[in-house]
Amino acid sequence: xxxxxxxxxxxxxxxxxxxxxxxxxxxxxxxxxxxxxxxxxxxxxxxxxxxxxxxxxxxxxxxxxxxxxxxxxxxxxxxxxxxxxxxxxxxxxxxxxxxxxxxxxxxxxxxxxxxxxxxxxxxxxxxxxxxxxxxxxxxxxxxxxxxxxxxxxxxxxxxxxxxxxxxxxxxxxxxxxxxxxxxxxxxxxxxxxxxxxxxxxxxxxxxxxxxxxxxxxxxxxxxxxxxxxxxxxxxxxxxxxxxxxxxxxxxxxxxxxxxxxxxxxxxxxxxxxxxxxxxxxxxxxxxxxxxxxxxxxxxxxxxxxxxxxxxxxxxxxxxxxxxxxxxxxxxxxxxxxxxxxxxxxxxxxxxxxxxxxxxxxxxxxxxxxxxxxxxxxxxxxxxxxxxxxxxxxxxxxxxxxxxxxxxxxxxxxxx
Amino acid sequence: xxxxxxxxxxxxxxxxxxxxxxxxxxxxxxxxxxxxxxxxxxxxxxxxxxxxxxxxxxxxxxxxxxxxxxxxxxxxxxxxxxxxxxxxxxxxxxxxxxxxxxxxxxxxxxxxxxxxxxxxxxxxxxxxxxxxxxxxxxxxxxxxxxxxxxxxxxxxxxxxxxxxxxxxxxxxxxxxxxxxxxxxxxxxxxxxxxxxxxxxxxxxxxxxxxxxxxxxxxxxxxxxxxxxxxxxxxxxxxxxxxxxxxxxxxxxxxxxxxxxxxxxxxxxxxxxxxxxxxxxxxxxxxxxxxxxxxxxxxxxxxxxxxxxxxxxxxxxxxxxxxxxxxxxxxxxxxxxxxxxxxxxxxxxxxxxxxxxxxxxxxxxxxxxxxxxxxxxxxxxxxxxxxxxxxxxxxxxxxxxxxxxxxxxxxxxxxx
Numbered sequence: 001x002x003x004x005x006x007x008x009x010x011x012x013x014x015x016x017x018x019x020x021x022x023x024x025x026x027x028x029x030x031x032x033x034x035x036x037x038x039x040x041x042x043x044x045x046x047x048x049x050x051x052x053x054x055x056x057x058x059x060x061x062x063x064x065x066x067x068x069x070x071x072x073x074x075x076x077x078x079x080x081x082x083x084x085x086x087x088x089x090x091x092x093x094x095x096x097x098x099x100x101x102x103x104x105x106x107x108x109x110x111x112x113x114x115x116x117x118x119x120x121x122x123x124x125x126x127x128x129x130x131x132x133x134x135x136x137x138x139x140x141x142x143x144x145x146x147x148x149x150x151x152x153x154x155x156x157x158x159x160x161x162x163x164x165x166x167x168x169x170x171x172x173x174x175x176x177x178x179x180x181x182x183x184x185x186x187x188x189x190x191x192x193x194x195x196x197x198x199x200x201x202x203x204x205x206x207x208x209x210x211x212x213x214x215x216x217x218x219x220x221x222x223x224x225x226x227x228x229x230x231x232x233x234x235x236x237x238x239x240x241x242x243x244x245x246x247x248x249x250x251x252x253x254x255x256x257x258x259x260x261x262x263x264x265x266x267x268x269x270x271x272x273x274x275x276x277x278x279x280x281x282x283x284x285x286x287x288x289x290x291x292x293x294x295x296x297x298x299x300x301x302x303x304x305x306x307x308x309x310x311x312x313x314x315x316x317x318x319x320x321x322x323x324x325x326x327x328x329x330x331x332x333x334x335x336x337x338x339x340x341x342x343x344x345x346x347x348x349x350x351x352x353x354x355x356x357x358x359x360x361x362x363x364x365x366x367x368x369x370x371x372x373x374x375x376x377x378x379x380x381x382x383x384x385x386x387x388x389x390x391x392x393x394x395x396x397x398x399x400x401x402x403x404x405x406x407x408x409x410x411x412x413x414x415x
Numbered sequence: 416x417x418x419x420x421x422x423x424x425x426x427x428x429x430x431x432x433x434x435x436x437x438x439x440x441x442x443x444x445x446x447x448x449x450x451x452x453x454x455x456x457x458x459x460x461x462x463x464x465x466x467x468x469x470x471x472x473x474x475x476x477x478x479x480x481x482x483x484x485x486x487x488x489x490x491x492x493x494x495x496x497x498x499x500x501x502x503x504x505x506x507x508x509x510x511x512x513x514x515x516x517x518x519x520x521x522x523x524x525x526x527x528x529x530x531x532x533x534x535x536x537x538x539x540x541x542x543x544x545x546x547x548x549x550x551x552x553x554x555x556x557x558x559x560x561x562x563x564x565x566x567x568x569x570x571x572x573x574x575x576x577x578x579x580x581x582x583x584x585x586x587x588x589x590x591x592x593x594x595x596x597x598x599x600x601x602x603x604x605x606x607x608x609x610x611x612x613x614x615x616x617x618x619x620x621x622x623x624x625x626x627x628x629x630x631x632x633x634x635x636x637x638x639x640x641x642x643x644x645x646x647x648x649x650x651x652x653x654x655x656x657x658x659x660x661x662x663x664x665x666x667x668x669x670x671x672x673x674x675x676x677x678x679x680x681x682x683x684x685x686x687x688x689x690x691x692x693x694x695x696x697x698x699x700x701x702x703x704x705x706x707x708x709x710x711x712x713x714x715x716x717x718x719x720x721x722x723x724x725x726x727x728x729x730x731x732x733x734x735x736x737x738x739x740x741x742x743x744x745x746x747x748x749x750x751x752x753x754x755x756x757x758x759x760x761x762x763x764x765x766x767x768x769x770x771x772x773x774x775x776x777x778x779x780x781x782x783x784x785x786x787x788x789x790x791x792x793x794x795x796x797x798x799x800x801x802x803x804x805x806x807x808x809x810x811x812x813x814x815x816x817x818x819x820x821x822x823x824x825x826x827x828x829x830x
Contacts, residue, residue, distance in 0.1 A: 047488055048474035049467070050503040053643045055519055056636045059463035073462055081583035081631030082548035084499065088465040089635065104470055128717050130763055133497035133749050168496035216496030218633065220504065221471045228468045302543050334548050336751045348545055 074160030164342035168216030236311035281311030296407035310364035489575030579757035583631030651726030696726030
């Protein structure tokens with residue numbers, strides 16, 4: 001840690017050191033390929049880049065419940081093991097503009113606005129800077145809406161807008177210190193390089209806390225659908241803050257109420273007022289096995305397993321009830337538990353063949369505990385019917401799964 | 416932890432509980448896919464399972480230095496970020512039999528020999544049992560041989576037979592307790608399902624310590640080239656202990672000197688004696704950026720980064736020298752550091768434009784420190800020329816990279 005800190009100080013002491021970075025970065029001699037090489041050589045075969053078994057049929061699914069005409073692809077969280085989401089199965093929210101095909105050698109990131117030293121980086125220049133890798137989830141604010149139409153039995157359809165990766169990149173705070181943010185600045189606006197130039201306002205305090213400019217995802221370059229070659233990564237917050245195909249960060253003194261913010265992510269409450277600028281995703285958990293749509297073949301031993309996470313910090317406890325909420329047991333948490341990351345929980349269970357309800361509830365290190373739907377309705381001052389609306393976001397109530405005597409498992413949220 | 420332990424006890428108390436497991440496991444209702452479904456539906460497009468950018472050209476390479484006519488595909492470790500190796504880039508050693516195309520619903524794992532209760536599991540039955548996920552490296556005993564012919568400048572060619580994944584599965588100790596190993600048993604022989612039935616002897620003590628029967632890799636099913644649907648995972652030991660396409664474990668009272676053991680993995684020392692049964696991979700590290708074959712475009716700031724690991728335990732310290740070994744600085748280790756796993760290290764460095772040598776050395780929690788090639792020759796009682804032989808395994812000397820004034824980086828192991 002000291003080496004890192006002193007390295008940063010040294011790096012920053014240079015002040016205009018970045019200006020000395022030659023465009024192009026590390027060059028690669030012939031005979032050795034690199035993730036940043038520009039040549040568009042097609043991948044030769046599955047030996048050079050391996051593929052899945054043809055029997056592994058877990059797939060992202062489209063969902064008809066994407067907001068405002070966007071399309072969404074949801075992660076098959078019922079098929080995941082551990083805490084890493086394979087990049088090919090990471091959920092996608094497509095804000096109408098499709099996935100741009102960006103040549104990383106042509107791509108630039110500009111930092112400007114209320115700064116003393118506006119900066120422009122190539123991707124290779126960013127890769128020369130002090131980097132960090134951190135495991136974080138990304139979750140869409142629309143995840144877990146109670147009813148997604150006829151597919152509501154599917155944990156993938158209801159809860160599949162969350163994924164978790166090992167992200168690698170440069171701390172945005174380092175870049176902003178280098179750019180020297182001016183007094184009075186309080187927000188930034190990030191912009192993507194896709195067709196309709198997605199933009200989003202972010203408070204400067206969060207930018208200085210733990211935000212990354214990420215170029216790596218699960219060991220390789222960020223995937224195109226997640227923002228290749230650069231993505232802003234805003235841990236714990238609505239995924240729409242984590243601007244993909246990041247090309248510009250403007251330091252400003254107010255939120256900008258950009259088109260995407262005002263049309264996509266402002267939702268009405270019963271009193272007709274809109275909620276702007278909701279940030280952190282709540283404390284949540286969901287049992288992914290057994291789950292709605294599955295069937296237990298017989299009574300006997302099962303491991304109950306699922307994922308828990310909290311935008312507010314670190315998962316401290318996941319309790320599981322196998323008797324309709326009368327008693328709760330602490331599940332085992334996969335170690336180490338990462339901050340603002342999916343956390344795998346596991347509990348052994350012997351099914352006696354009787355009807356029952358399985359549910360999990362998460363508590364984070366801030367002491368926040370996942371509510372029941374009735375408790376959530378009380379907090380929001382709405383009736384539970386309100387949650388059937390298509391504009392409901394940040395829904396984090398406990399998900400009950402009912403096991404019938406025939407072993408079939410069903411969504412029991414409204415039962 | 417207590418939940419897990421009590422769960423194991425409960426599970427084991429049943430004794431013959433496993434006999435009650437119905438073949439088939441969790442069934443999946445229509446409309447929801449699962450990793451274990453048998454239907455061989457082709458993957459529709461890159462929306463259902465995403466692909467890399469066409470500009471991401473990092474690939475596994477064949478190596479001409481695979482032993483005994485086998486073919487090897489080596490991981491582009493110079494292109495990796497963080498500690499996870501993407502499954503498509505995991506190194507492969509192909510012991511002449513190719514990759515079998517196994518239907519997981521037809522696959523079985525048999526545990527027999529010196530046990531009271533011989534057991535046969537389907538994959539779905541294994542997935543019902545208490546599971547663990549752990550991040551571990553796998554390294555070929557032939558990795559890091561000093562000279563791999565004309566491609567010796569390439570860190571991928573020399574050091575690319577190591578990869579690191581989040582593995583998920585059942586502890587073998589749990590299965591062996593359930594099978595009830597008989598007194599006098601001391602080894603097991605594991606067998607794969609490929610054409611030539613790879614077999615390997617493993618001491619029972621290791622089997623009871625931390626060995627997994629793995630079905631998950633980086634969140635999804637183990638890839639075909641890594642053993643789909645089941646792989647033995649023997650943490651820290653030569654990767655050839657981690658039998659792929661695992662179908663049989665026979666409990667025995669002696670090592671079996673199987674064909675693969677005697678023809679592939681017994682190497683001659685200068686005195687003509689063969690080394691059988693070498694187990695643990697040594698303490699090792701290598702700088703992957705900058706590395707041989709790359710070129711620094713100009714003097715200035717760079718982050719030096721690389722990977723360190725030890726089969727003996729946990730990486731405690733990685734020191735980096737940028738002045739030919741005169742002084743060493745502690746690099747920052749990516750947190751958390753996992754046991755028997757790749758560990759990312761990073762050190763900020765400003766290149767002044769002069770010729771120099773970069774090198775890293777790892778120390779693990781057993782106090783083992785990575786030696787220089789001269790120190791290693793002394794330990795092995797050989798001359799350094801001995802390491803140029805094609806039979807050298809377990810080579811873990813410090814890897815020096817020479818930076819020339821023109822910025823080119825070269826392998827300086829023998830300089």
